[in-house]
Amino acid sequence: MAHIPDSLLAGYRNFMNGRYASESGRYRALAREGQTPETMVIACCDSRAAPEAIFDAGPGELFVVRNVANLVPPYEPDGEFHSTSAALEFAVQSLKVKNIVVMGHGRCGGIGAALNVNAAPLSPGDFIGKWMSLIAPAAETVSGSTLMTQSERQTALERISIRYSIANLRTFPCVSILEGKGRLTLSGAWFDISSGELWVMNRATGDFERPEEKA
Amino acid sequence: MAHIPDSLLAGYRNFMNGRYASESGRYRALAREGQTPETMVIACCDSRAAPEAIFDAGPGELFVVRNVANLVPPYEPDGEFHSTSAALEFAVQSLKVKNIVVMGHGRCGGIGAALNVNAAPLSPGDFIGKWMSLIAPAAETVSGSTLMTQSERQTALERISIRYSIANLRTFPCVSILEGKGRLTLSGAWFDISSGELWVMNRATGDFERPEEKA
Amino acid sequence: MAHIPDSLLAGYRNFMNGRYASESGRYRALAREGQTPETMVIACCDSRAAPEAIFDAGPGELFVVRNVANLVPPYEPDGEFHSTSAALEFAVQSLKVKNIVVMGHGRCGGIGAALNVNAAPLSPGDFIGKWMSLIAPAAETVSGSTLMTQSERQTALERISIRYSIANLRTFPCVSILEGKGRLTLSGAWFDISSGELWVMNRATGDFERPEEKA
């Protein structure tokens, strides 16, 4: 009896015979010398939007937080447990990453839940309800935008949420100071699962644009 | 001027010409029909331990939470923001995953910070300090195990922490009920960055063993 | 009636027709010229961890002490009988070996007995209890490490004990002087019976590492 799902064990064996076999030197060096990723990505848990796949990233390249709907809460030094803030502090202060990318995506279940303002909690603890309440004011506004289709409201909130998370990143003193000194960049991106397109947030306007159109 | 780091843009172009080009049908179907991952992985943010790489997983296969040191807090329905609990609730109640895997790894910076009990906070907010305090009692005990080397203490706490997170998973009623009904499995795994080995937790004993040895 | 167990007699006949037949010249030279082994191994009595097998060593290569749990007591020139100290003195002063290796192994019964701190003596003489009391302080500490599994405690004490024996070797003036002059090396090793792996102690850190990973 395996103590891990067979499908994962089979995948792990592919890894050992494939990627690890061809990159063992890199893994060993990364173990010996420690990680020095230049970029932190804050992404969603969604199984269709893995940052390493979308950015074709190898071991050691991306420091990745994944939570539902790729949210960053505002700076709250209140002594409570803050998973995302802890990762942010570690990436910026200890690893000294140079870039932070907030990457959302289409058809996000968390954003869908936030828009479904009258839905019953998923469980008595209502953890998703509470978590998505981070963007509740925006969700309520967008859900009332009845001139937009449901799909348009979904995409709109996905993008609003990315801009909101980037704004929250700047409430962390360490982030705003380093960005001010030109030592840290903040980016937004939105991934279209269906077309595979990555839409990048224009830092000046907040708009999401396809970079390949500029190429 | 690109609004996203050049290295990520280059990687994204590789994705479009590579993985997406060969799997566009799968991405389109996943967009159209929604995600139905069978497995949730709770992993670390570390750039060297991406679950999709280690399990050679394609789009749609793994629902992934990543936080520093792959911790699961105990069930606390207190109305606060709980990133990991929200993802857990979503995976179990909405996506109805069949498996949850807590995957730790060697040389984990979060575990190292927890063992460094007298270290100064990384920033005034001390988010890492607070986050890692989830395993503070174990960290204090292990950091006092001076007969072990620093590396041995690190590995010991990494594994203790995985067992602790699995125990915390069971404090969530939805998890313990479904596990009791045989509809949800809980697994632990520990990835050795240097050797590429995956050590799987034996559910009966809590020991970490290499599955290839049983083959 | 044979005066020695039949299985040993059969094995001896294999030796005469096999190894001795092909290495008789070497045995004769070793008899004529005396032994000049370069290495002393201090190993356990365990039937699964014979040093000559693990190091593929032929006649004349290894001077081998074997006691329960491969312990080296500290230097005590008290006029009592000291089996291991006598062998050490003979190897270093008379044979002038260049290397001493303390080799422990997994699933060691002596270490297991030491961890079982409240067990009854095996016999009224309690020789094992007294012998293993050489590492009693460490055994008590490790046996109280309840966050670790039984197997983890066992491995931890096996490795701590090797480091302790190496430290005790250095309490012998002849060892510390020759090591200081670069004429004697001290090594630690731990054999995993199941996987056949030899983990070698890093002299700088005390950690046990698989040498093949560095190849």
Next chain:
Amino acid sequence: MAHIPDSLLAGYRNFMNGRYASESGRYRALAREGQTPETMVIACCDSRAAPEAIFDAGPGELFVVRNVANLVPPYEPDGEFHSTSAALEFAVQSLKVKNIVVMGHGRCGGIGAALNVNAAPLSPGDFIGKWMSLIAPAAETVSGSTLMTQSERQTALERISIRYSIANLRTFPCVSILEGKGRLTLSGAWFDISSGELWVMNRATGDFERPEEKA
């Protein structure tokens, strides 16, 4: 830099590619199920007289104590450290071996030291001197037997010493009781390094005889 002598590392690699590769199933079973050797061998540390070689024994077959000159001290339940007595207790009471073999050999350095009654200590601790004093009365008598050649005195004391150790084995209550019940056999053997011959002690007479002569 290797942390173990290169020659041992090379030998270990031979073991992994040779004996372990062909007997991995046996090693794994021995790890899983524990050792159950039927025979304990008390042998000398001498590099030319490894019991596993002489008895062509595989993993799991022989529980082996090795000290200088393969001595067994008499039963002394005095609360001191007794390496050999501890191994004996473990073999008989815990592993329940069926046979104990005391195996000496020709050209034994420890026996030679015992015969050299006026030699200076090897080191200030004089551990060999003290250890070999276990057979001091016999050594003094034999060293005075000037009608015998030096070589004859050496062989004589080697064989006297084996008989003495077997007599000492019987001073352990657990040994004498089990031997009386027919559940434990005691044997003596003497290995001629040059010729490869094993001389077996006749239990009735104490003489050492070559078993092949009876075949």
